[in-house]
Amino acid sequence: MSAIDENHLHADPGIDGHHPHHPATAAAAGPMQRERARTIFQKGSPGRRAFVCPPLDVPMPDAEELLPKRFRREQPPRLPEVSEPEIVRHYVGISKRNFDLDSGFYPLGSCTMKHNPRLHERAAALPGHARLHPLQDPERAQGALELMFNLQGALAEISGLPHVSLQPSAGSHGELAGVLLTRAYHEDRGETRHKVLTPDTAHGTNPATVTMAGLEVVKLATNPDGGIDLDDLRAKADSDVACLMLTNPNTLGLFDPNIEEIAAIVHGVGATLYYDGANLNAVMGLSRPGDMGFDIVHFNLHKSFTQPHGGGGPGSGPIAVSERIAPFLPRPVVARDGDGSFALDFDREPGSKSIGRLRGFHGNYGCFVRSYAYICSLGADGLKDASEVAVLNANYLLARLREKGVAEHLPLAYGELCMHEFVLSGGPMKRALKIKTLDLAKRLLDFGFHPPTVYFPLLVDEALMIEPTETETKETLDAFADAIAQILAEAAADPEIALGAPYSTPVRRLDEVAAAKRPVIRQALD
């Protein structure tokens, strides 16, 4: 079978003997490439429909009495007019234009693309969970509250911080909660502190959050080993610092060996220490943020705890905090009463110090079901195994990429070993082979792999950030390493191949500049 006739987003390459397209033979477009994208709004026909309305079984009063004309919509919204089979075929069709974790390796750094067990979907879909109204009386939602209570407890144990709020909707929402908690803590002590320290390796959400919480970002330098520059920290840590936000292991995949000293410096000036939990998958059951000296941590249930990423959400970003931060937690939290029943604790007493709500209801419960199922499946030993294998896999892949033929073009940016992810620099590749990290990433698409995170962290030239996770096999890691080596060899012979990639995807490189210059962000309708 000729590979040219297929758009193989979903091959598991290198294992089943799949060979990537070569541009010389890729001139003939694949079937998906011949198909022009049409939206659901461009399909159907006037009067066509899927929905059948239940019958009107009550008296129909005067229209004006129901709703005065001035409040009535004059023209219906121009929604599609399509049949159910058309809807199904449309969305199944465009779904095939997605690459996904169930189909292939997805080593996107800092995103923890680990397997999403289908058990979790089945459990979350049980009507007792899925059709439970958030304002059901607590005594009639005891199963849900028990689940949340148990999840709070498990996250407290994993983080080493005893008090948990499940409310934030995603990691960045958890960060916002954390910075607001820090602010409330200082304000309660009669102090107004303006600055938040973030290393230059931080996720973009950290500085963006600080601004939204009304504080000011002060950047910390990275030392030659990839950790926090302690001299810079000492120079900048003063009584106007509210907090240091840190990811550990950081976005270079390195555990900061000076973490105890960093905590001492930060606490020494009365500031708090915030843990961005994006990289928690490296240390579950092995090292705990609370024991490192952190006051506040957020979890990404969609990273470490297998909530499927959904193409960009939903996520969930619970936070855990130390005793001194606990009075300020968002409410409600789930508490266990003396009789063993579970209740929502709103802390509405006068003098409550809670920062208040961050959203409606109790958080993304559907995500709690999935992550709780995951924790139950793995248990104490399994969580530790998961982190150990994640780190083993990352180091093995790193070792494979330090072989001759690759390492001279893509050197490890910092360190020797790594935790759950590592960062290579494409700088030498760009100079010697005339292809950039972006070109390498695009060529990987032809090999059926999702590329790593690229151009982050910012302090690494032409960065490639690779996180394989624990759920990948050695065979997959080898296939990926082989593909990288092959692309580099190919580029040495002819850089044009990578520069023109990808060839086999439903669309090829897209003009992002034009998209931003004259934004077209909805379907034009007649």
Place this chain on the structure above:
Amino acid sequence: MLAAIGVSSVQEIFERQIPEGVRLGRELDLPQGLSEQEVFAHLSQLAARNVSAEDELSFLGAGMYDHYVPALIDMLMERSEFLTPYTPYQPEISQGGLQVMFEYQTAISELTGLPVSNASTYEGPSAVAAAAYLAKLHNSKRRLVISAGLHPHTIETLRTLAHGYGMEVVLVALTTCSAGAAPGSTGGVTDPDAWAGAIDDDTSAAIFAQPNFYGAVEDAAALSAAAKDAGEPVVIAQVDPITLGILQPPGACGVDVAVGEGQPLGNRLDFGGPSFGFFAAREEYLRRMPGRIAGETVDVDGRRGFVLTLQTREQHIRREKATSNICTAQALNALAGVVYLAWLGRRGIVELGELLLSRTHYAREQLAALAGVEKLHEQSVVREFALRLDADVAAVRGRCLAQGVNPGVDVQALSGRDEDRGVLLVAITERRSRADIDRLAEVLGAAVASERQAVPA
């Protein structure tokens, strides 16, 4: 693998990187792992201890509603291709997700009558707070004037985040609902005089809900016009999307930014989440919008394609200068939203709206005819309405629950406000038939009568 790495054990990898002082050195104090069938049994047992909308005749609403979710949504949301990818950073292999975002944006734009929509925010109340932040970025003013008709969770969320933004929240009361008010009385909506009076030159945004928390349809056009006469605020409406087949769209009412809770559009109750928040605005706010936006473009061969666009607004590019910190939002839930809207279609959204309007009207008249029960206000209602009971709401609800009927939300228990004492909020979705409503009337009437007998006024 160890040999390739050059270590003798996995432990060595950790010992060489994590200082001894912060290694855990013991097993986590958690139960041991379970088999798949044991975990499923445990999760099933927990589910069985919840009373869901499957198990009782439920009239609960107040922000999330038991609408029917068509089967095709379950099927599409469980497809690996939608369920398991990350945010579409590599557009060449993410055209499916990006096109869904583009279609979703189109649907939200049509629904709200506003030209630009993002690809989703977290959920309703935080979407309102995100809109308030947009207003702050837009005009740098300090005050948020908000209607007391907003959902209590929205008001609480705004207060939490406004403190961070450095903004002041000013609450505008609703017009008084005097007991036994005559039909056509003005009670139960945002007080137009107080609204206009509260808005000044330092007002960044003016925010109301449509319909409001107590179910009343607000005069959105009048509120927008009054706000713009009184100052230059960004006018923000928190809108219930299921009403937009029949209610004037916010874009036609002078609203600048329309946001809201997307759960009624094809999403499950899920005890409160995940769902999605929608966020639509006038063109001039496009470059200050939070979150992902998909845009149309072409590839090198001229094929139509979609990309994440205007990314210079976003945290991963602009960092501390970003217009929002949002990263992961609610892509999968937004997919359910756009599939639901396609399933309803151009006519269906109107037909469904008319059905809700008629049944809700019927339910309100039936219940308000009961002894000891009256309407909280006389305004038009679409899918939800508030009643005032001449009896203790908790006790009345208890009696109804014992009969398998959940009559609605005890508003004071939700809001904590004294003025909400005695108020019951009743939601009617298309899943509640006339027979269901009649059953509610029977059970509620008996419960109120019993309570009034038990505790003579």
